[in-house]
Amino acid sequence: MRIAMLGLGSMNAAILSGLLAGPVSREDVVATTRSSASAAARAEELGVEVLAEESDAEANRRAVDGADVVLLGVKPHGIVTLAEEIAASLAPQTVVVSVAAAVDVAMLESALRDGQPVIRSMPNTPLSVGQGVVGLAAGTHAAAEQVATVQSLLSACGAVHVVDEVQIDALTGVSGSGPAYAFLLAEHMAAGGVELGLDPELAADLAAATVRGAGTMLVEHRAAGTADAAALRKAVCSPNGTTERAVDALEAHEVPAAVRAAVAASASRAREMTTQLRDEV
Numbered sequence: 001m002r003i004a005m006l007g008l009g010s011m012n013a014a015i016l017s018g019l020l021a022g023p024v025s026r027e028d029v030v031a032t033t034r035s036s037a038s039a040a041a042r043a044e045e046l047g048v049e050v051l052a053e054e055s056d057a058e059a060n061r062r063a064v065d066g067a068d069v070v071l072l073g074v075k076p077h078g079i080v081t082l083a084e085e086i087a088a089s090l091a092p093q094t095v096v097v098s099v100a101a102a103v104d105v106a107m108l109e110s111a112l113r114d115g116q117p118v119i120r121s122m123p124n125t126p127l128s129v130g131q132g133v134v135g136l137a138a139g140t141h142a143a144a145e146q147v148a149t150v151q152s153l154l155s156a157c158g159a160v161h162v163v164d165e166v167q168i169d170a171l172t173g174v175s176g177s178g179p180a181y182a183f184l185l186a187e188h189m190a191a192g193g194v195e196l197g198l199d200p201e202l203a204a205d206l207a208a209a210t211v212r213g214a215g216t217m218l219v220e221h222r223a224a225g226t227a228d229a230a231a232l233r234k235a236v237c238s239p240n241g242t243t244e245r246a247v248d249a250l251e252a253h254e255v256p257a258a259v260r261a262a263v264a265a266s267a268s269r270a271r272e273m274t275t276q277l278r279d280e281v
């Protein structure tokens, strides 16, 4: 399968790292960036061909030539222009997958030729280590087997959920933006340890391994049907022990409500961006 990745920043590079650790060969991938400097850096880092628009105005059109799947990975406000740029160079059966927040299927389809298969996705950066999450929403012209092909491709580096497009903003609030919440938690767990006198490196190691271990444990217990997040949390809390006091402090500082507000704020910002992007088109 030939894959073109247009834009190779944080997100597409994370996906590519995950794919290269799995079933995809370097020779099957061509990517693009805007600047020559980032193309050279990404080519060195990932070992794939990276064309730069700065030095080759045809870079994006060249990259999609012969591609089975094209991943659009530029910033949301650049997606429609990019789709319009490549539209005439795509084979009719090439599947165009956007990873952009807020850019809806209708915007993608109207920028491409009539009938082009489109999938709107919402990935997250842990795909880079094979532990990501992706939501996929099929466009009007994406056949079930084309959705299945993309699902199977991305399953190599994470859990892929096919959802209705109306769910994508909520999914963005949970899993698209979600790694940032976990990283924030790790940052402040470590900072709390440093305030109590731990060496900063040790505190960061403890926090990182704890977040990873808790995440792995939760995924495994849910898959086995043996426990959910609340049950695993309660199992750490000995009656009148240290964790109970810690969770009381989290509740007193309204951390549960703050986390829900974060999920809602992400989804709400996605909706707001969609409205702004529609006004630009």
Ligand SMILES: NC(=O)c1ccc[n+]([C@@H]2O[C@H](COP(=O)([O-])OP(=O)(O)OC[C@H]3O[C@@H](n4cnc5c(N)ncnc54)[C@H](OP(=O)(O)O)[C@@H]3O)[C@@H](O)[C@H]2O)c1
Residues within 6 Å of the ligand: 006, 007, 008, 009, 010, 011, 012, 032, 033, 034, 035, 036, 038, 039, 053, 060, 073, 074, 075, 076, 078, 082, 099, 100, 101, 122, 123, 124, 125, 176
């Ligand atoms: N970051 C996340 O966690 C995440 C999660 C889910 C979805 N997303 C979505 O992923 C998309 C990209 O976000 P990001 O965080 O990866 O951004 P980013 O790190 O800024 O990367 C953007 C990439 O696009 C390239 N680019 C810009 N204009 C281009 C053009 N005309 N042709 C080819 N390449 C071009 C940039 O090249 P230069 O470096 O040379 O400028 C860069 O490689 C966004 O739409 C975002 O909504 C991101």
